[in-house]
Amino acid sequence: MSACDARLAFSFEVYPPKTVAAASALTRTIDHLAAAGPEFISVTYGANGSSRNSSLDVLRYIKDQTSADAMAHLTCVGSSHTEASRLIREFLDAGIRSFLAVRGDAPQGAAPDDTTFLGDLHSAGELVQLIHRVQAERVPYTETVIPGLPSARGVKTERSKVRIGVAAFPNGHPNSRSVTQDIDTLLAKQAAGANLAITQLFFHADDYLSFIQRARSAGVLFPILPGIMPVTSPNRLRRILQLSGEKLPAELSIELEVEPTEQGQRQIGIDYAVRLSQDVLAGGAPGLHLYAFNQHDTVLSILEGCGARPVPAAMP
Numbered sequence: 001m002s003a004c005d006a007r008l009a010f011s012f013e014v015y016p017p018k019t020v021a022a023a024s025a026l027t028r029t030i031d032h033l034a035a036a037g038p039e040f041i042s043v044t045y046g047a048n049g050s051s052r053n054s055s056l057d058v059l060r061y062i063k064d065q066t067s068a069d070a071m072a073h074l075t076c077v078g079s080s081h082t083e084a085s086r087l088i089r090e091f092l093d094a095g096i097r098s099f100l101a102v103r104g105d106a107p108q109g110a111a112p113d114d115t116t117f118l119g120d121l122h123s124a125g126e127l128v129q130l131i132h133r134v135q136a137e138r139v140p141y142t143e144t145v146i147p148g149l150p151s152a153r154g155v156k157t158e159r160s161k162v163r164i165g166v167a168a169f170p171n172g173h174p175n176s177r178s179v180t181q182d183i184d185t186l187l188a189k190q191a192a193g194a195n196l197a198i199t200q201l202f203f204h205a206d207d208y209l210s211f212i213q214r215a216r217s218a219g220v221l222f223p224i225l226p227g228i229m230p231v232t233s234p235n236r237l238r239r240i241l242q243l244s245g246e247k248l249p250a251e252l253s254i255e256l257e258v259e260p261t262e263q264g265q266r267q268i269g270i271d272y273a274v275r276l277s278q279d280v281l282a283g284g285a286p287g288l289h290l291y292a293f294n295q296h297d298t299v300l301s302i303l304e305g306c307g308a309r310p311v312p313a314a315m316p
């Protein structure tokens with residue numbers, strides 16, 4: 001059961017640390033996040049596998065030292081089919097059963113249609129299939145007799161035990177030619193065996209809610225978690241817009257620019273994220289996925305603002 005006293009499902013996202021000091025700070029952050037009772041804590045994967053070992057270390061910490069489920073992001077970037085299979089097997093051997101399969105981004109300066117950075121796998125859908133295949137190869141084949149059929153049919157009962165999330169883009173992927181293409185891509189990921197999606201950040205509830213409506217009409221069945229990113233300074237807003245290609249949210253931008261104190265800016269970001277979260281939850285969102293930026297206090301304040309009260313962690 002969740003450690004929160006309101007029935008709100010939520011998850012967190014962190015990134016692998018770059019220094020020893022950051023690694024030790026992150027374990028404390030994870031302790032606080034895990035104590036709030038998330039569905040899972042996901043750990044991003046750096047471009048070109050640059051964070052392979054540190055991602056796995058963080059995932060192992062979540063899995064072995066906390067009660068939270070650890071979700072590993074994996075990308076298609078730079079791997080041959082054999083290398084990608086080996087990597088997936090390594091994560092499965094470490095006990096990881098939840099994945100977020102993403103394609104990964106081209107290096108800075110690459111042309112939008114350049115796919116040479118990818119390797120053998122060219123889309124998140126192919127990575128989803130590969131995770132299922134590698135998982136299926138690890139478990140014994142189980143024969144199940146289906147009554148009424150002339151002969152026994154075999155099914156691999158373990159297949160459904162892997163949770164595989166994928167990315168969704170309420171305002172369209174920057175390379176997407178049309179809204180239809182984004183929905184078709186999501187359908188392709190579903191067909192490949194994904195059972196969850198997490199959205200790119202967005203700034204208006206209607207961006208998410210209208211996207212869900214279009215996805216449901218097209219036949220997307222799995223839960224689509226809204227990705228909520230606290231924007232607690234004008235610098236962070238600029239950086240996020242640069243990375244995501246989202247449009248400038250004028251109202252939030254002005255509020256942050258005119259507020260002179262860091263504390264005030266932080267509160268503006270929290271209040272904005274709380275309103276956004278409340279609106280998407282009221283519109284039927286199945287929960288919240290909170291981008292934690294490797295800090296616990298801001299995202300826990302957002303949960304509190306949404307009426308979920310994480311139990312204070314008894315930690316050093």
Ligand code: FAD
Pocket residue numbers: 043044045046047073074075100101102103104105106122123124125166167168173174175176177181182185188198199200201227
């Ligand atoms: P895909 O689903 O493969 O799609 C990429 C593009 O190809 C889109 O334009 C899509 O429309 C098009 N496309 C795909 N399939 C088809 C098809 N069958 N027919 C036509 N067009 C198609 N990046 C990292 O490097 N590490 C991370 O840890 C990471 N985590 C992320 C977490 C979330 C929640 C999100 C939203 C993104 C994350 N990313 C991460 C970024 C992601 O790698 C990029 O956004 C990438 O450009 C797209 O990834 P994708 O999985 O959506 O790709």
